Every structure is written in C-alpha cells, then in structure tokens.
Amino acid sequence: MQLAGAAAPLKVDITEKTFRSATGVTIVALRGLSFEVRRGEFACLLGPSGCGKTTTLRILMGLDRQFLGSYQLPEGGSNRVAAVFQEPVLLPWRTVEQNVRLALPRNLRDKDLNSLFGILGLSAMRSLYPSELSLGLARRAALARAFATEPAVLFLDEPFASLDERTADRLRRLLMTVWAARPTTALMVTHNLREALLLADRIILLSPRPAQVLGIFDVPLERRLRDAPALDNLVSAFHKRFPDAV
C-alpha cells in the first residue's frame, strides 16, 4: 500500500520472498517478480501448482508482510481490497446476507443489495446459513461479498477449484456478468489455461518456483466472442507463443 497515486495501476515489484521450512531449510518462493495490472483490467496469474501464485496474492492482500520489495494498490471505489479465497470462507454462524453485509464498512451496511443478489441468483438464499448451501452457491455468496464492497481491486485465488466443470463454467459466466456490471481491477490466480483465456484481458505467465514472469499474453478477442472454438484457437495461439509453458 505504498504510494498510491490517483488512477494508478496495480504495481507489483517483489524482490524476494522466502519461507523457512520446519527443518530449517530456506525455500525461495518468489524472486524478482514484477508486473502491472492496468486500472479496470481483469488479469490472470497463470502458473504451475506450487509456483508461488497464492503467496503473491497473500502478499498483495496484506496477509503476509515478510517479504522484500514493494507493491502499489490502485485507488478508486471504496478504496478497499476484496478477496475471493480458494474456499468460500463464509462465517457458518451468520446467514448469507449477514456475511455479505459484514464485509461492508459500517455506514454502508444497509445498502441495497437486491440487484447484486439477483445477478448471482442468490435472492432466495439470503437468509440461509452457509451449511445449507452447496459449494457452488457458497462460492456465489463469496463473490457477492467481494463485489458488494465495490473494491478498488479484487483478488481471486482459484475461486472455481474443486467444482464440477458445469458448475464452474456457470460460475465463470456469472463472474463475468457481475464484473461487467461494475468493472474492477481484478487479479485472479489460476492454473487452468482455458479458464484464464475465457476470463482475462491479459495473462501473466509465471515460471516454476521461484516465480518470475515468463511473459505477458494479451487476449486479443472480445469476451463475448470467446466460445468453445474461439477458445481452442486462443489455446493454440498461446502454446505457439509459450511452447514450454503449462
């Protein structure tokens, strides 16, 4: 959160991030990782499992401060950060609606959320407890919580993991609908190339650990044109540019 200028992009410049394992061995998770996400852009961090994608996100969310380097978050909206975690992380003792409202600043707790719940198909589930939801619905509630705060930047950490492909696909399209209704600078972590190609404006390709940027892939196609055959073409275009990746 250093030096946030107006209309600034998300700027990441992490010199080094190390972990100390239980046996005392030092593991370098990230080294010389730097990239930018332009304002209002949806970017994907794509890389093999365990390359340090989630670590990067945790640093940007302010959950991990033990690193060398700096980053700058964009301003705008509520000036807040929102996150959709790998698991929904809803408070089980609060209803869906209470979970969403709790994430809002106090003076906005009573804000009208009808349209957001409507878009995400949660209107009938507002008073249910998370244990009464399927995983797909719980993830929708997590998306609702993130978008309700109208964040300056949105972080998504493999939000469609461990869902069956049909549910995941429906959720991806829902994500695009809410995102289109309120475009937000967003950074999503994934290891699924097709998912990244479907959702992102640009893909930041990471190397295996310690993570570095291997290259940037700007998806040249408008989002609404990305149907199955178009995605196949994008995949082969991607592989042509990065023959060794993923």
Added chain:
Amino acid sequence: MIASGSENGVSRTRRAHPVYRGIGALLPALMVLTSLLGLCLVWSAAAGIWPSRAFPPPLDVWQVLLKEAASGDLGYHLAMTLWRVAAAYVVAMVVGTVIGVLLGTHRRADSFFNPWLVLFLNLPALVVIVLAYIWFGLTEAAAIGAVAVNKIPNVVVTMREGARALDPRFAEMANVYRLGPVDRIRHVLMPQLQPYFAAASRSGIALIWKIVLVVELLGRSSGVGFQIYLYFQIFDVAAILAYTLAFVAIMLLIELLLVQPLERHATRWRRRPA
C-alpha cells in the same frame, strides 16, 4: 417433515393428531417426574426402616421447606447465595476468557504463564478462601473474589483450547475486509469460542455454587451455606436438606429455562438433522 421440524410439517401434524403429539412431548418430563418420585419413595422407605432425627423422611423436609419459605428466610438466603453465584460466575468467565484467549493466541506468554496456571489449578479452594478473608477481611468482595479465583484457572484452560482451535482463515477474511474490533469479537471470535464457553459455563456453575457454600460457611452471615452451618450446630438434618434441595431445584430451573434455550439459540446455524 416432522423430524426436520419445518413450520409446515409441524402445524399439519398438530392438526391431525393433537393428543398424540402432546403425549409425545410430555413423555420425557413424565419420565423425570416418575424417576424423582421413585427416589422419594426409596428415601421414605429407608427413613421408615431406620427412623432417626439424623435421617428425616422426605415429608419432614418438605414441611421444613414450607415453614422456612413462609417465614421468608428461605427466599432471602437463596437470593443471597444466588447473587454470589452469579457475581462469581460473571467475574470468573470474563477474566478467565480474556486470559485464556490471550494465552491461546500468544505462544510465548503461554509457555511463561503455564506454570502459574498449574499452580492455581492445584491450589485448594479452602486455602484461597482463607487467604482472601485474611488479606481482604470478611467482606462480600473477598468472598466473591475467592470463589472466582477458584474457578478462573479452569475457565482459562478451556478457553485456551478454544483459542488454539481458532480458524486462521476467518481472521484473514476479517483482515482483508477490514472488520472493526467490535465486529471481529462479535461475529468472528465469539461464535468460534461458543462451544468452549458453554463447556466452561456448564462445569463452572456447578463448581461455583459448591464453593460459594464454603465461603458463606466460613465468613458470611447470610446465604444457604450460612444456614446449613447454623442447622449443623443444632443437628437439624431436615433443615439442611431443605435448603440444599431448594437450591439444587433452582439450579436445575436455571439450566432448563436459561442455559439450554440460550445454547439452542447460539447453535441455531448448525445443520439440523434432516
């Protein structure tokens, strides 16, 4: 439908078999009543076989109870004991919870203070009470403080376990979404600690009221403990039993009418068995 307790199911069933449902709901209560009646019969029979002033039959105890209640003594002493139990309970739970959560979340502090905790856990209640009266005089505050100090280590141990079991993911969510300290305590921390708090409360109330009697016996001039001491000096067992049973009955009512409904409310979000 009936088992799940959904609004519709229940009302429909009620309309269909009102009598049947009424009996079904009363059955456990009937069982308890029969069981207690059985105990009274055994007691009565035993007292009939060995008649003695030191072992009065239930009817005598009942008569003493009515007499004491009519004179107002019973109500006054029960109220005094009950207020001491409540005060000691609140102090012990608040102090014990705060210390327990701090120890559970700070490993260094925990390893430093653990020996103190073991010491206090093993300190006999009587020693604490006597020392409290010597140091702070025969006052109400000393009495309640002594009871609380006896209970606090137990609360600390239970709440420390609870704090160790806190889910870090919820704390991270609260960090990212910038929840304020009040919201964190109310919506994130307390619901996670609730089962541990309930466990500490349950074991706490029973322990506290027993210690309160000792405190009253040693240094107060009111309360059930004081009355028991009084009747002990004139060997009036019927009165001793009358006071004891009256207080046990009150604790039972508190459990049924206060603790259990509160607990049901606190755990309403858990998946009900379908």
